[in-house]
Amino acid sequence: MLLALVLLLFTACTESAPQSTLEPEGPVARQQDDLFRPVFWIATAVFVFVEGLILLIVVKFRHREGRDAIPTQVHGNKRLELLWTIIPTVILAGIAVPTIGAIFNLSREPDPATRLDVTIIAHQWWWEVEYPEERVITANEIHIPTGRPVYFRLESRNQGAEIPVIHSFWVPKLGGKQDVVPGRIVHLTYEAEQPGTYLGQCAEFCGISHAYMRLRMIAHTPEDFEAWLENEGSRAATPDSGLAQRGFELFQSFPGGSCMACHAINGLDGAAARIGPDLTHFGSRETFAGAIADLTPEELRRWLDDPASVKPGAKMPDYGLSDEEIEALVAYLLSLE
Amino acid sequence: MATEVLPQRRGWTLHRPTATTGVWSWITTVDHKRIGILYGVTAFVMFLAGGVEALLLRVQLATPENNFISAETYNQLFTMHGTTMIFLVIMPLSAAFFNYFLPLQIGARDVAFPRLNAFSYWVFLAGGIFMYTSFFLGGAPNGGWFGYAPLNTEGGVLDVVRTHNMDFWVLGLIILGIASTVSAVNLLVTIINMRAPGMTFMRMPVFTWMTFVVQFLLVFALPIITVALFELLFDRLFGTNFFNVLNGGDPVLWQHLFWLFGHPEVYILILPAMGIVSEILPVFSRKPLFGYAVVVFSGIAIGFMGWGVWAHHMFAVGLGPVANSAFALSTMFIAVPTGVKIFNWLATMWGGDLRFKTPMLFAIGFVAMFTIGGLSGVTHAIVPHDTQQTDTYYIVAHFHYVLFGGAIFGLFGGAYFWWPKITGKLLNERIGKANFWLMFLGFNLTFAPFHILGLEGMARRTHTYPEGMGWDFWNMVSTVGAFLIAVSVAVFMWNVMRTRTKGEVAGDDPWDGRSLEWSISSPPPAHNFDEIPEVHEVDDFWHKKYAEDEHGRLAPAVAGGAGYGPSEAHAGGHGDGEHGGHEAIHMPSPSYYPAFTAIGFPLLAWGLIFSPALIVIGAAILLGGLYGWALEPSAE
Numbered sequence: 027m028l029l030a031l032v033l034l035l036f037t038a039c040t041e042s043a044p045q046s047t048l049e050p051e052g053p054v055a056r057q058q059d060d061l062f063r064p065v066f067w068i069a070t071a072v073f074v075f076v077e078g079l080i081l082l083i084v085v086k087f088r089h090r091e092g093r094d095a096i097p098t099q100v101h102g103n104k105r106l107e108l109l110w111t112i113i114p115t116v117i118l119a120g121i122a123v124p125t126i127g128a129i130f131n132l133s134r135e136p137d138p139a140t141r142l143d144v145t146i147i148a149h150q151w152w153w154e155v156e157y158p159e160e161r162v163i164t165a166n167e168i169h170i171p172t173g174r175p176v177y178f179r180l181e182s183r184n185q186g187a188e189i190p191v192i193h194s195f196w197v198p199k200l201g202g203k204q205d206v207v208p209g210r211i212v213h214l215t216y217e218a219e220q221p222g223t224y225l226g227q228c229a230e231f232c233g234i235s236h237a238y239m240r241l242r243m244i245a246h247t248p249e250d251f252e253a254w255l256e257n258e259g260s261r262a263a264t265p266d267s268g269l270a271q272r273g274f275e276l277f278q279s280f281p282g283g284s285c286m287a288c289h290a291i292n293g294l295d296g297a298a299a300r301i302g303p304d305l306t307h308f309g310s311r312e313t314f315a316g317a318i319a320d321l322t323p324e325e326l327r328r329w330l331d332d333p334a335s336v337k338p339g340a341k342m343p344d345y346g347l348s349d350e351e352i353e354a355l356v357a358y359l360l361s362l363e
Numbered sequence: 364m365a366t367e368v369l370p371q372r373r374g375w376t377l378h379r380p381t382a383t384t385g386v387w388s389w390i391t392t393v394d395h396k397r398i399g400i401l402y403g404v405t406a407f408v409m410f411l412a413g414g415v416e417a418l419l420l421r422v423q424l425a426t427p428e429n430n431f432i433s434a435e436t437y438n439q440l441f442t443m444h445g446t447t448m449i450f451l452v453i454m455p456l457s458a459a460f461f462n463y464f465l466p467l468q469i470g471a472r473d474v475a476f477p478r479l480n481a482f483s484y485w486v487f488l489a490g491g492i493f494m495y496t497s498f499f500l501g502g503a504p505n506g507g508w509f510g511y512a513p514l515n516t517e518g519g520v521l522d523v524v525r526t527h528n529m530d531f532w533v534l535g536l537i538i539l540g541i542a543s544t545v546s547a548v549n550l551l552v553t554i555i556n557m558r559a560p561g562m563t564f565m566r567m568p569v570f571t572w573m574t575f576v577v578q579f580l581l582v583f584a585l586p587i588i589t590v591a592l593f594e595l596l597f598d599r600l601f602g603t604n605f606f607n608v609l610n611g612g613d614p615v616l617w618q619h620l621f622w623l624f625g626h627p628e629v630y631i632l633i634l635p636a637m638g639i640v641s642e643i644l645p646v647f648s649r650k651p652l653f654g655y656a657v658v659v660f661s662g663i664a665i666g667f668m669g670w671g672v673w674a675h676h677m678f679a680v681g682l683g684p685v686a687n688s689a690f691a692l693s694t695m696f697i698a699v700p701t702g703v704k705i706f707n708w709l710a711t712m713w714g715g716d717l718r719f720k721t722p723m724l725f726a727i728g729f730v731a732m733f734t735i736g737g738l739s740g741v742t743h744a745i746v747p748h749d750t751q752q753t754d755t756y757y758i759v760a761h762f763h764y765v766l767f768g769g770a771i772f773g774l775f776g777g778a779y780f781w782w783p784k785i786t787g788k789l790l791n792e793r794i795g796k797a798n799f800w801l802m803f804l805g806f807n808l809t810f811a812p813f814h815i816l817g818l819e820g821m822a823r824r825t826h827t828y829p830e831g832m833g834w835d836f837w838n839m840v841s842t843v844g845a846f847l848i849a850v851s852v853a854v855f856m857w858n859v860m861r862t863r864t865k866g867e868v869a870g871d872d873p874w875d876g877r878s879l880e881w882s883i884s885s886p887p888p889a890h891n892f893d894e895i896p897e898v899h900e901v902d903d904f905w906h907k908k909y910a911e912d913e914h915g916r917l918a919p920a921v922a923g924g925a926g927y928g929p930s931e932a933h934a935g936g937h938g939d940g941e942h943g944g945h946e947a948i949h950m951p952s953p954s955y956y957p958a959f960t961a962i963g964f965p966l967l968a969w970g971l972i973f974s975p976a977l978i979v980i981g982a983a984i985l986l987g988g989l990y991g992w993a994l995e996p997s998a999e
Contacts, residue, residue, distance in 0.1 A: 043833030045820030047751040055751075062748040069738040076734045079709055080727065087648075089718045097716045099915040102654035110706040111699060118695040121745070126688045128747045133684040189521070189607050191514040192614055194679060194754060198820040202750025205679045207615060208513065209608030212681040225832075229679075229754040229822045231507050233514060234434050237825035318829075338434045 045225045047198045052217045054132065054201035061128050065121055072117075136175035136215050144168065148182045148193035148206040150232060151239035151337070152303060152316040162258040163290070165303035166317040167242045169258075171251035175217045182208040185301050185341070191233065197226030197243045205230055218245035223312075234339040240317040261293030262306045262362050273358025282345055285355075291362070302342060309363040315340070326356045379952040379995060391953035393477035394889060398484050399463030400785065403778075405488055406455035412495070413447035414852060416440045418845055421809075425842040427830040437826035438505040439528070443494075445508030446532065449632065450539050451491045453766065456774045457635035458487075458543075461550055461574050463785060467880035467887065468568045470559025470896045475552040477951040478992065483546035485961030487539060493965035494535030497528065500973075504532035507824060509625070512595055512606030512617040519599035521607070527972050533596045534968035540585045540592070541964065547581035550574060559879070561898035565659070568878040568902075569652060572659045573638030576666040577631050583670075584627040591620035600971065615680060622673035630669040632766055633733075634662060636773025637704060640726045643780050644708055645902075646874050647723035648715030654707045655901055661700035661707075668697040678749045687746045694744040701737050705730060720874070721795030725776030728803055732768025736761055739814065754824075757817025763810040775802070775855070782862070783869030787885045790866065794858040801851035808844025812837035877905040890948040952998045960988025 043049070050056040146168070147154040155164045170176045184190040189208075196203035197216060204214035218224065228239035246254060265271045277285045278296070286294070288301035308314070311321050315337050319325040325336075330352045333340040347355070380391040389397065419440050423431045432440070462480065466473055474480045497503045505528045506515040515533075518526030554575050558567070567575070594605040595617070604610035606617055645652045652658060674682060674690040708730050717723070739761040743749050752758060775798075783789045821834050828834055872881040879896060880887070882904045900906055909917040966981030 042831070043819040045832055047755075047818050047820055058747045058751055061745050062742065062751075065742055065745055065748075069742060073735065073738055076705065076709075077731055080731050083709060083712045084717065084719075084727065087712060087715050087717050089716050093716065095716075096649050096909065096917040097714055099651055099911055099917055100653060100710075100714060101651050101915075102657065103710070106710065107654050107657050107703065107707070111703055114699050114702045115696070118698060118741070121741070122692055122695055125691055125745050125747070129687050129691065130684045132747050187521070187609070188523075189513045189516060189609060191517070192511060196822075198751060202747065203679050203753065204681060204750070207680060209613065210615075210681070225820075227822055227825075231511070231514070231754075231824040233517070234438060234505075237434065237822075237827050240829075 194230035269357040273354035403459035409451040416444040421845040439503040471557040481957035487542035490538030497531035569641035570638035588624035639777040643726040653710035722780035736764030755817035760813030788866030805847030877902040956992035
């Protein structure tokens, strides 16, 4: 056990754990971590004391051959018992004070003048990301600027008559999780200090593909973030030749359906549905399908061929597209940068 | 077998069964000891089922992006693992010990309502069987043992596709709740009314005390979950909207109701094991329990405070800083009475003459492992950081240290401790020690890595995880540990089988025990006590054997002083209890009706899912059973 605890610290420092809570990369996560570490050491001290005492007792008072006398019958000791009631109480009170301070501190809303507002809508099993002021909509990959608090507004929605379920939004290196409860609007603040990609995932069991509801928080310098935002706000390009152009046509209508029934593309007339992810700048993303698949032609082919084989329970149907149709759609989707 | 049972036809319904051996004698028994054995055997079979489920989960998680089982199967297995271990293993294993030893420890001949006691067992068995039939009837429950709504209204009548997985879960838990409630009322009445003369509350053994506290928790906690379960059932079956936000329902309502039951439930699971440990440590330290009154009152304090901590399961829901602070405080301070118990146990051993028999190893293992679970529990109360911990493997580590390192270790200790009383034979010590050390090692290998995995961000209830997260190594270690636990359980079963044929005969009092059950023969006669003992102090039986001077020094009591009343003559060699003129002791007659009536519940439940015809049959059996029960003669 002791060994395990030592190893805990050891691994925390050496192994690469991109979703570790032990390596905070922002002020929110750091404040939470600063609270945990002293408590962890106090707990370790108590652990060593109690387990050490057990070992001492087991060795010191073990039965020895030839000893038949019955030990002195001690029924209790009021003073001792009072002592080991009061000492833990004092220790716990010492932990309680900074805890409650931090609870209230972290529940404060960041200043509206400096913060960035982002709306997250949790679906089964992906995240819709909306920058309300900038009128930008994307999915699963949340781009944020460094050095600026991001104030998330979290909602859970499903389509039509499907009852929305509870999810939990979580990027460990930036801070603790916040449940996304249907029917309620809740908020969470994260802030990243350094540019980089921070991994996260849904942390509340939400059905068959719960494990496949991942997300990425991509922090940029403020300048890079503005550039990203500008690109995202632009209308999608319309291909005018080749395979991508064929894909563009199929996107609007293929035998048996239309992608536009569920997916929006800013710049394509009639593509405004918000049932599935917005695909306006799909080609510029790193991943898709709840941030579980790398955005490569092979993965995209696999997905279009049979979504549920990549992600059980996926709401996107298998349309029985031909290989030729899939190739064209892949070319078009990847052109949406 | 059945032929000797069948009565002369004289109005079958109003006849009481007479079989004393064979299958029918077990089905119709109302003897608390036999019912205890039935509970124990059933719960152990369920322990194996829950264990196999756990092994399948661990194989799936041994490597990243594994495809050993599908996401759907994984969800069914983790749901059934949790539900099984809590409702079909730890609760009934505790009930096995309550049933067998509670009457013995308070010097009673049976529980207050023997037929009701049998009924509790049969309803429990019916509920367990009902829930497990789901595997063959469309798929097992797949929404988690915590059954969060509105996820678990999926597949209800409002959904596009109707599925029955969670119908089985809801209805199964309702049936199991009936069994537990009935049993709790029965044991409460037994403890309050049937203590032997002189057995005041503050002379009761600590196991009896913890049993008493647990029955109160059950009586008050089960109605809460039952209300929640019926709401969920109505949402699923009739399209009500308790939890459907689209029509104004509230998902957080489920969480409050569930955890207001769920946290007392944790103490329902752990307090019996604490009671068992409080019996074992004094016996093998050859010292009385240190601070009896403090241990009892801290148990009661835990029972009370357990009602005020439920929202610590909900720190990420967004209840607001005031509620979170209040529940952080209550969660921290419930650690105080728990810590007091640990120090009292240590002080019990301090200065003792420790004999490391297998029960003692499990009891010390309990104290050592439960301490770890308690300490990680305190870190959950750090609300801001709990939002990092909750729903990760760190939590899974915590509650396995409490419920496996705690409850299961305590229950295994109890099994080794009381086995000679129940069967008359001692389990083998060497195999027992192998059992303990394998389990201890396997347990830590399985669950200690979960602390690391959780803090490194591995979320619970995920059927797989990607490569490159830094989780591969510890997941593999954990899977290896899980199989070591399986080996230790196999060693236990081997020990049991071996003891049946080659076990050493135990005698009445193999451990030099302290409480009344050790004053009677092993196994005890049907009527328990030839003469109801009169109790003068805590550990009365011990003080019959040893006199204590004012300095706490002991000497064996005057020869022949052991035992209670006229049974000395019987101990002197005049045959066994069956022929000692005890026919005059009136014991309750067996009955068909508890088992018969219990059959009605699963039929009703299957009926609600599949066919109204079954509802009619189930209701008829239930009603007929109750009438037969009421009208049967009091004795044959």
